[in-house]
Amino acid sequence: MRAFELESVEAIDQAVSHRRVHDGEAFIAGGTTLLDLVKLDVMQPEKVVDVTRLPLKRIETLEDGRLKIGALVSNTELAKHEIVLRDYPVLSEALLSGASTGLRNMASTGGNVMQRTRCPYFRDPDMPCNKREPGTGCSALDGINRNHAVLGTSEHCIATHPSDMCVGMVAAGATLVLEGPDGQREVAFEDYHLLPGDHPEREHDLKPGELITHVILDTPRGGGQHYLKLRDRASYEFALASCAAIVSLDGDNVSEVRVALGGVATKPWRATAAEEALKGQPATQENFERAADAAFTDAVAYSHNGYKITLGKQAIARALRDATARARA
């Protein structure tokens, strides 16, 4: 692994000071993404800033009922927190479907938001990749793209966003709190990750020198919730298609619904078309399938990933069915 300087910071203003505003520095918390990619020479920080001593390890309920999660809360801790289990089960299920026991113990909430794609061409510095080296081309477009996205792609990048946690957060609704040299700001979770468009190297709305300090979950939506993850093996594998669904019922009709997708899109994906198709409608299998179709209206398949359109629709229909069953229970 290439050499880098290591600095440990004790206070947030120390972490985000103006002198960090250059690309050669990277924050480290759990390290599960950063050190993996530094070993591959995909990320090349000159300096690594250890933020694990910052006071960002609490989970607290705000006065308005939202849940404020410190960026250093581990994936394990968040998934098994009593309030998350009770009020945000879709998020707990999403977290526990990701990675392994050991990695979840290490990985932080903020780090999971910053997780990088698993596209094998991105992870191989010898291959052209517009995300890693802008302007070099996308190897996946005409390469092996079985694992790649069908939603939100561009002619420059079709890499999927790998996180399960983020899909759960999109469904639950959340706000990111960012601390930077010029102060604090908040960004809606859905707006944080960027589509690849003409600039796949721009993955998120984090300005140089900024640090994610908290994720604030919306007030609990209630209803029935479910995270369904479909993949090549039943555990310790990234999603081929996943769906986070939250369904509230008014009698036999769907009064409120949230649908988010993973494994099929270039960012954690809110399927608003599916939500609009189902809201106010009877909670029937036929309507679940209609909502699933709506989510993939704009999907674009490449040479090896056309199956993801079918798989993604099935993930939505099944997740809606199971979330509805829980809403009725």
Added chain:
Amino acid sequence: MAPVIRHSTGVGFCTPGAQAETAEQPTAASGKHSSETRRITLTVNGRQHDLQVAPNAVLLDVLREQLNLFGTKKGCDHGQCGACTVHVNGRSVNSCLMLACMQEGAEIVTIEGLAESAGFELGHHPVQDAFLAHDAYQCGYCTAGQMMTAAAIINDDSIDGDEVSLREAMSGNICRCGAYKNILDAVQSARGQMRGGE
């Protein structure tokens, strides 16, 4: 008070002699940003060790190359196989993806200290006995990591003892030989022994 063990050799590149020995080691700094080593104290298996390590040294390499604790294995070196699993503050973690310098103040336990750390000072940890009894290995390379994960999840009240839960909890530890059936039998057996008939 735990004894402090000072390591004067084999510590990377604090002396010219050591540098020659360790020039090819992954812990060694290379490239133009040769960053200075730093002195840290790690608590491993109940003993404190004063070490001189590079900022980019991962815990796995320090355990093996500076503390000669070879039980912890390097498999993939990318968090995909679990062979490097150790305990940090009682939780199973992948030591290949942790910087050693960030573990000061933590309680680190490796397979060499597993039995003693759990109070089985003169013998094996129940997980180790169960792996023997169930022949839960073939080549043995993944075994230390398997046992460290098993020992951690057995103590975790949030992980149920049914087969599906244990398989999921163990799934971060890959066995290329495919000894999974016996591994799972061993974990269930050890769990039963340690937690009684719940």
